[in-house]
Amino acid sequence: MPKDSPGFSTLAIHAGAQPDPTTGARTTPIYQTTSFVFNDADHAAALFGLQQFGNIYTRIMNPTQAVLEERVAALEGGTAALAVASGHAAQLLVFHTIMQPGDNFIAARRLYGGSINQFGHAFKNFGWQVRWADPADPANFESQIDERTRGIFIESLANPGGTFVDIAAIAEVARRHGIPLIVDNTMASPYLIRPLEHGADIVVHSLTKFMGGHGNSMGGIIVDGGTFDWSKSGNYPMLSEPRPEYAGMVLHATFGNFAFAIACRVLGLRDFGPSISPFNAFLLLTGIETLPLRMQRHCDNALAVAKWLKGNPQVAWVNYAGLEDDPNHALQQRYSPNGAGSVFTFGVKGGYEAGKKLVEGLQLFSHLANIGDTRSLVIHPASTTHRQLTEDQQTSAGAGPDVVRLSIGIEDAADIIADLEQSLGKL
Numbered sequence: 009m010p011k012d013s014p015g016f017s018t019l020a021i022h023a024g025a026q027p028d029p030t031t032g033a034r035t036t037p038i039y040q041t042t043s044f045v046f047n048d049a050d051h052a053a054a055l056f057g058l059q060q061f062g063n064i065y066t067r068i069m070n071p072t073q074a075v076l077e078e079r080v081a082a083l084e085g086g087t088a089a090l091a092v093a094s095g096h097a098a099q100l101l102v103f104h105t106i107m108q109p110g111d112n113f114i115a116a117r118r119l120y121g122g123s124i125n126q127f128g129h130a131f132k133n134f135g136w137q138v139r140w141a142d143p144a145d146p147a148n149f150e151s152q153i154d155e156r157t158r159g160i161f162i163e164s165l166a167n168p169g170g171t172f173v174d175i176a177a178i179a180e181v182a183r184r185h186g187i188p189l190i191v192d193n194t195m196a197s198p199y200l201i202r203p204l205e206h207g208a209d210i211v212v213h214s215l216t217k218f219m220g221g222h223g224n225s226m227g228g229i230i231v232d233g234g235t236f237d238w239s240k241s242g243n244y245p246m247l248s249e250p251r252p253e254y255a256g257m258v259l260h261a262t263f264g265n266f267a268f269a270i271a272c273r274v275l276g277l278r279d280f281g282p283s284i285s286p287f288n289a290f291l292l293l294t295g296i297e298t299l300p301l302r303m304q305r306h307c308d309n310a311l312a313v314a315k316w317l318k319g320n321p322q323v324a325w326v327n328y329a330g331l332e333d334d335p336n337h338a339l340q341q342r343y344s345p346n347g348a349g350s351v352f353t354f355g356v357k358g359g360y361e362a363g364k365k366l367v368e369g370l371q372l373f374s375h376l377a378n379i380g381d382t383r384s385l386v387i388h389p390a391s392t393t394h395r396q397l398t399e400d401q402q403t404s405a406g407a408g409p410d411v412v413r414l415s416i417g418i419e420d421a422a423d424i425i426a427d428l429e430q431s432l433g434k435l
């Protein structure tokens with residue numbers, strides 16, 4: 009890339025990639041291999057000891073994966089990244105790196121249903137406690153912080169309701185208490201919001217959604233913002249204390265502003281093993297090349313559909329931050345002026361039964377548990393993604409019994425609206 013600071017669309021296509029030095033292949037090849045040959049015994053020893061960077065075994069790193077990591081780090085403005093098998097794997101490795109048994113973290117109540125399960129149930133087995141906070145007020149995070157709190161976790165644009173969060177205000181709380189702010193940027197993508205610019209320390213993604221964008225591959229990524237001081241408090245021993253498996257190396261002292269990404273790789277990914285396949289990394293890279301085009305179209309279509317639904321007498325309410333009278337509109341304008349994303353919820357008059365019927369009557373929309381596909385998608389969260397939660401938890405997560413969630417695709421807006429119209433007409 010010729011310029012010092014290329015634009016977002018240029019980075020989406022070029023960051024991290026170059027023609028293959030041996031074959032000239034212009035597209036990043038799929039390095040479909042488990043292992044890599046060492047030059048000699050000293051080279052092998054240096055790689056294993058972290059004295060030299062290089063490929064050893066695809067569980068730990070792979071050249072196709074490396075391009076994906078460099079590209080997403082560039083798009084988010086981070087120092088380094090680690091790509092893994094799924095968004096949930098990314099979250100696991102982040103918390104494994106900052107938590108010890110008995111520690112806690114504060115998470116926004118409005119989250120992807122799977123994250124609520126992971127934090128509330130699976131993480132208990134590691135002795136990690138989650139404390140829930142309503143993200144509408146940063147004070148709700150601050151009031152729950154104690155000496156064992158190791159981080160704050162929020163979604164920049166919260167699933168499933170499509171609500172925006174005041175990232176900078178919550179980052180300020182985290183900074184005051186010397187703990188990192190971790191932001192799940194899946195729903196917004198860096199095209200709409202770059203959380204590191206608003207004070208976040210770590211960004212995670214489910215690449216499965218808008219980043220890949222075509223509903224064909226699972227993937228996740230951790231982006232290191234490079235700003236957090238892991239040594240100051242002594243509360244992050246994985247980073248600030250000598251590692252016995254690496255001859256007493258202190259990761260923060262050795263790797264500085266990308267130590268977090270290294271720790272997630274050499275302590276988390278290495279030992280838990282949720283590596284991304286080179287083929288998925290390739291498909292996700294290809295998807296990311298069109299992220300700016302797709303994301304803008306997603307947002308434009310979603311606004312058109314939300315406006316149409318709002319004017320329909322059979323619709324009880326529409327919750328889309330892109331609508332001027334939406335309570336979330338001011339935050340959307342501040343954090344995401346290019347658009348309000350493509351995932352939002354609405355209620356049909358007639359509640360649970362009407363909502364279910366509407367979903368079943370749709371023909372262009374696919375009824376499934378995903379978001380961020382080129383195709384328009386629909387789901388009834390209370391009976392699917394948020395099913396394991398109590399009704400109280402469902403409602404506070406924005407997934408009450410009458411809620412229908414849409415993920416608006418990049419088809420022609422007129423066809424998306426026509427499908428909703430015919431299904432509503434059958435109620």
Ligand SMILES: *Cc1c(COP(=O)(O)O)cnc(C)c1O
Pocket residue numbers: 093094095096097120122123163167192194195213214215216217226227228379
């Ligand atoms: C899908 C999703 C996840 C989990 O990602 P997977 O790739 O399915 O593991 C986490 N956060 C959000 C906001 C999601 O939409």
